[in-house]
Amino acid sequence: MARKALESQPFSRLIGARLSAFGDGGATLELDIREDLHQQNGFVHGGVLSYAADNALTFAGGTVLGPAVLTGGLTIQYVRPATGTTLRARAEVVQAGRRQAVVRCDVLAVADDGTETLCAVAQGTVLSVRTD
Template identity: 70%
Template sequence: MNDTPGLEFARKVLEAQPFSRLLGARLTAFGDGAATLELDLRDELRQQNGFVHGGVLCYAADNALTFAAGSAAGPRLLTAGLTIDYLQPGQGAVLRAHAQVVRAGRSRVVCRCDLSTLDDAGTATLCAVAQGTIAVPEGTNGADR
């Protein structure tokens, strides 16, 4: 039985994060072990050469990884760690972070994430990849889900 929260609940969780509101992040997909987070790229999110700041890419990966894990393991999760590899400078109008569960265990969920920028025509360019381990805190396995 799939009793994970739906897209609207996940959007409310994202909206409850002040930093995500500041960045203007939005969830465009959620469920079945995957999540997609997007944000419009504006000058404040770029570094001095006009590329997407690495911290913005890491933020997007962190949240997408955790939401993907949440679609498989429930809402009470914490990021245990993540790695990110920057493949090329991010340029474009929109940042898209698409994450999916690789393996969901009782205490840890491993996910991976592709981070792409989209130009005004919607063409995606992969600029980074990330992998994360999401912890299911003790006492929440199956509880409150």
């Protein structure tokens, strides 16, 4: 169901995002690093890192709040430029109530040899939009 939700997002399809883990308060979103996702200095554009964090946060929150969720807000700190072959956003619920969850996300660049380099750290609030 989570993969179907991701595939229903036109922008996620455009950049080739995929869920590699989902459940138990966590979610991991990955995408291949391509030249058309770079900024002028050859690094992955910050907007792509922010997108990955946003979606990973929301999917992680959805594991505890249910599928009807939206990001209420997020902050992101860029710690180093992203280069490599894969961008990986690994999110985990820090605290959850009935209607909202606080979620943390590490955004990592993965090299050919599988080495992960931390590129950004994000924290966000995921809100349930259930109508019941």
